[in-house]
Amino acid sequence: MNWSHVKLIFHREVRDQLRDRRTMFTICILPLLLYPLMGMVMMQVAQFHREQHVSIGIFGNENWPSDSPLILESSDPSQIRWKTLTVDDAIGATLAQFHSVQAQTNSAVKNKSTQSYVVDGKAAEKLLRQVHCDAVIWVPPGYHNSISDNPLVILSNQRWERSQLAIRLLAEKLEGWHLSWIRTQLAWTELGTALVDPLAIRQLDVSPPEVKRALVWTKILPFVMLIWALTGAFYPAIDLCAGEKERGTLETLLCSPARRKEIVWGKLLTIMCFSVGTALLNLASMHTTTSIVMTQFSQLGATDMVASLGPLPLHSMGWLILLVIPISAMFSALALAVASLARSTKEGQYYLMPLLLVGMPLVMLPMIPGATLSPGTSVIPVTGAVLLSRALIDGEYGLALLHLPTVIAVTLFCCFLSKRWAIRQFESESVMFRDSERSSVAQWIRNFWRQREDTPTSNESIFCGLLILVSLFYGRLSMSGMPLSWTSVVQSTLFIQVGIILAPALIMATMLTRSVRKALRLHRPRPLEMLAAASLAVCLHPTYLAFAAAVGNEYKLGEQTTSMLMQFDSIVSSTPIWQVLLMLALIPAICEELVFRGFLFAGLQRNGGHLRAILVTAAFFGLSHGVLQQTITASVMGVMIGWIAYRSGGVASTIAFHATHNSISMILASCSSRGIHSPHWLSWAIEHSDGHLAYTSTWFTLSVGIAITLIAWFATRGFALSKPRTSIGMNNLREQRVTLSS
Amino acid sequence: MDFVQVQNLCKNYPDTALGEFKALDNVSFVAKAGEVFGLLGPNGAGKTTALRILATILRPSSGSVRIYNFDVSEQADLVRHSIGFVSNNTAIYDRMSAWELVEYFGRLYALPADRLYPRMEKIFRTLQMEEFRDCPGAKMSTGMKQKVSIARALIHDPPVLIFDEASLGLDVVVARALQSIVMDLRDQGKCIIYSTHIMREVERLCDHVAIIYKGKLIDTGTLEELADRHEQNDFEELFFQLLTKGDKGHFHTKPPIGLGMRTLNAPTFAQGSAP
Known part of the structure; x- marks a missing residue:
């Protein structure tokens, strides 16, 4: 093989792709814009969430025990807006249903401080809309005298997300009130408040902060990188094969001194170059944006999020770069082989979509909870490589070293097969010079019998x-x-x-x-x-x-x-x-x-x-x-x-x-x-x-x-x-x- | 000297509807140095298939094809160095300038820099391409593109040039310029295989022709020989008659090899009748 031909073709193709504005936008510009834009949206959404509040209406607040009031504006979550409601004629009929539900379920809820029930849906929804609340709590008469005999009734509409949030906040609020109430009651007895919290737990996380930070990224980043590696291979492959066929330039290249194998290598290296480049650009852009966004979050006080999603450790980036090269090589060869089947760029997109559908499960598989590197997973193409990189990022070098030969062998074998397939496609006249196919079933059936050969196709x-x-x-x-x-x-x-x-x-x-x-x-x-x-x-x-x-x-x-x-x-x-x-x-x-x-x-x-x-x-x-x-x-x-x-x-x-x-x-x-x-x-x-x-x-x-x-x-x-x-x-x-x- | 020797060439394509389709059936002809050999036929006759085989893009199903005495199947690399191929599709890279494209192919032919760049300068000057040498392919007119295509085919100075309906879509001025270039190349002693279905071009350019119809060679010879044989001086009419006979299966069965080995630069039917 003449590598000077490969080099020439590679240089030309790379230069050609760099001059294509559409390819450049998809592969280079989009990653640089996408993550800052996403970060901006995230910041706004986060702010939006912080300002979200829910309205909780309370009927019969006067029935609540006066020595331990439920509504304490000073200590309540800032998201809750309480609305004290009075029973009037308009909602009297709906409240009457609460009595009915209470009677039916009294025994089941006797020992529970909170419980939601489904009553007549339309009537309940109407009530919630009438009072403009996301949830309503009804305190029955006599509640202050005997809370265990008079269960609270909470009305919500779980179809509404705000109502779901209201119920969650109300449950936390009532749980806190409940414990406080028990402590107060126990204080009058000889048992003491230790009964409420018999088990003291102090949890210690021994993982280093940087490893903890990498934990989420190890799942997200390989996925993002592989998707972009596939996308990065996708468009150049179509342009370099189907596009060249469409423009007629492939024919001139095929009668040049460059052999088919050399042409495939030149194009393959080009596609791989863009695939790796796209993946790395995305990684860099994502890393930079995340660092900036997390700095902003830490200033806003979201320390928990920063601890778990902080900037990606630099050593992880190195492992990911090593991961993306063989995977990109495989994706590139596959994309090249598939794209060579197409006669036009439009047709190329049809052909490459199944490749994406086949590749996606292999990329998604490592994201399944509990998926780890093992002899079984290491032989699965792509999945094994992703899990290997995860093990390396996690610092599990022993495990990674154990499965490294298998993963490398499988990946190289897949690369070899993909490349071989691509060369075969380029050497096939029926693929390179395929005419538009006419789907004539009648003619096919007519020739069905007389065109038979000794062996099947x-x-x-x-x-x-x-x-x-x-x-x-x-x-x-x-x-x-x-x-x-x-x-x-x-x-x-x-x-x-x-x-x-x-x-x-x-x-x-x-x-x-x-x-x-x-x-x-x-x-x-x-x-x-x-x-x-x-x-x-x-x-x-x-x-x-x-x-x-x-x-x-x-x-x-x-x-x-x-x-x-x-x-x-x-x-x-x-x-x-x-x-x-x-x-x-x-x-x-x-x-x-x-x-x-x-x-x-x-x-x-x-x-x-x-x-x-x-x-x-x-x-x-x-x-x-x-x-x-x-x-x-x-x-x-x-x-x-x-x-x-x-x-x-x-x-x-x-x-x-x-x-x-x-x-x-x-x-x-x-x-x-x-x-x-x-x-x-x-x-x-x-x-x-x-x-x-x-x-x-x-x-x-x-x-x-x-x-x-x-x-x-x-x-x-x-x-x-x-x-x-x-x-x-x-x-x-x-x-x-x-x-x-x- | 026979620069192109085609003997009993067959090419079959698999066809999902028809089973096997014979694009070329036992075609034979010879083209010499310093002549323009016209390969004629209606659309779908098999001209492009034959030329693609000559250019090593396709492999023959059977038969022998030798270019500059190299076999297209066994010595494809040497054949590629001996031919220049210009197709009806101008085949220009949209995002490369004329200069870059010709340079790219020159380097693929492994021309050293001290030979490549002087030759590029000469070709660009000869073909009057200097004005648009830095113009990207996407912005070129059809005529410009065809000139670039010819420059690309000439860069390594091949002894055999193949033009596959190269004048298709060109205006009269550019088509005339193309014919002039072809005649100059013939005068330089190159062997030119020229495929077209424009009879005026045939009369003007071709020293020797082969007519292909439905994959079969139906006649070959100089224009004078064809005119004498079929008693028809109007070549377009003669061509039409031959196709009609071809439909009826009345092919001229004279063995093609050895036919019409006209003397170099001898007066042609076309030269005599051209306006």
Whole structure:
């Protein structure tokens, strides 16, 4: 690659973007204006809130105990405006309802000093409007004589925000009065006032002020930064791809000495530059504005707010800057790839909106209360990076260091895939020179039959995968809970495997291709290859179980799922093992392999997209297992099976792998639940531990070595490069219950 | 010397409605140094596809294309250094001046500064672009943009120049200037592939033509040869007749390679009949 071309393109694109007033406004000027304006509005709103007051009307104030009056203008919150009301004929009817409510609920409220009731809504609202109050308190006659027998009635309208505030302030006021009254009463007895406050608490917060200040920012700032990083990538990506197509300049660049890869790098670096710049400008502007606003607040006496939302510590800024670079790189490459699909800037905006929708959950996930950096969260793109930066800002360097390699690996891998996708898009003629599409359904149907090829297209494969996922979602919803008998297990397995997974692929293979055999990647079984695949499944099983156990520890199963599993276990353990193997090992292996490593793989690997075929089929395969733990383990296993499918050229060996894998899992789980011990001749490999069959550490170590050898054998073997792969059925959940000693 | 050799060129596009669409079907022609080779055809005939393949923007589905003896599929980098491409879309960056744009492409062609800037000065002077050298693309007229586009294509002094309907949308004055530039380039010994559907231009400029219709080459030769072959001196009428025959499937089937290798600067049909 000629980096001088990349540099030239980068310089030109940056200069071009800097000259574009719209881009400059969105990316540079807006952040500088936005936060000062927001700060100004906040200051005004804060002031507005400080001057807010509520009106509370009180009927029958003369009934209140005179020795301890409720209304004390000197000590009442400044927001309360009391309005003493008198009962007149106009509101007499409404007050009559209070008597009625009081009679009905007297026993329930006997020991409470405050309580609000719903009376006739219209009448109550009318009363509140009549007296121009946000809440009304009615003190019944005789209250001063016996407060416990005459509950107060408070009228409010919770639809009004001011009424909600009035109720809150009134509750605080009455609570204070109540304690004061109790203290006064206790003062006359020998018990003393200590009864009111028996527990003395002195709370000490040991976190340093700067860490405490950073606490809120650690949640807000990564979110804000990532949103702006995405936005910053958004507009330049559209302009640099769709815009250039629209203006016709891309064509001249494509016939210049710069190669497609160099053009992509130049544009990618430009987009990334603006993405990082936008995020950092926002950060700087936000930081500056916050510092100024918080200084103002501290002068106004809002010390609590300043303590929790003070200026961001400078070291935090450093970590955030480190965070934004890899994330921006990923967003930029994704935006570039997606934008290259568009023919115009308008179309580009349509395409990038889904990218925003996909990115948002990953950015929002770390904001969930309790979300912390863990092995589970560190493998989630974007989310892991955000949580890592949070840990660094919080000073949890040990935790951050532990997960740093995972986060870096995941982020770099995502960057690599995104960049690769972008280059592929630029190298694709159908993407770069796409004509306006005419959606003629009739013509499409006419050509439907005669244009078929031996294998499906990648779009047909992806559509099939999505169709299966959606069908599985509704299919599982339609099945009420876990099967209660073996018959229902059989029915549900056949329904899912044959009806939902296999049928769409078979129909599509028949209708959309000329050769069902090639579409499903069926080839003549090669015994040696199948034997090697089955052996590999045996050798990888201990590793798989260890991985599944680790995933299970990280993502705990819910109580409901656990109880369903136990129920499933009991059904399986009372069923002949050959039936279990047939229904839960062999049939899922055949159906899932024909679909995922057959039909889907065949379409996705067209035009040399082997890596794409392996990864996408693994993702579909994982997602077809409805539980998160299964999705993760099956996806990882799917990559392995996909690779075997690629190396072997068909589905026979992956069916062998998949069926063997499922069978071992079922046999181990079934024997464990039936209390069957491993035979003596297998004691070196399988032992009975804690009520379950588990692999010995000897076999675990040995199996890894043999697995590596088998993988190397597959890698060097010159099979035709088109293959099948495997699936892991309902028994996956059960597999995770087989503990492994290693 | 054959600067452009196209042999049995096919280009198929996938089409969601039609399945596979044959944009070019077994097209062959040869263009020599010092001649203007007209690639003619109605809209949608496949001219732009053919020129994009020559410019290495698209890859041929089958067949062979050699530019300056470099294969467009195998030696795309060398081909790009040997061609200058001017499209009907003037392809000017709105926020770059004429000078910046030409300089940018000159640097992409790795021209050293001591060669780049004197050449830029010369081209700007020749094409009379000095007045608007600092004018941003967005403020240029169509004629100005097309001149910048030509300057960009000439900056690395390529032996082959490709003009894809470059006169589209130009007024008479600018179109005449463009024709003058093309003729000057021909006289310098460049090979020029000139695509157009303006017959007057063909008569004025082209030494040799190939007519493409619905992706197929329906005839090729010098203008005189075509006139003799079809007994029609009005080239526009001749073109129309050929398209009509093309609709009926009566293509001229004479093998194109070796056809019409006219003598350099020989009098043309156009030169004889131009007003």
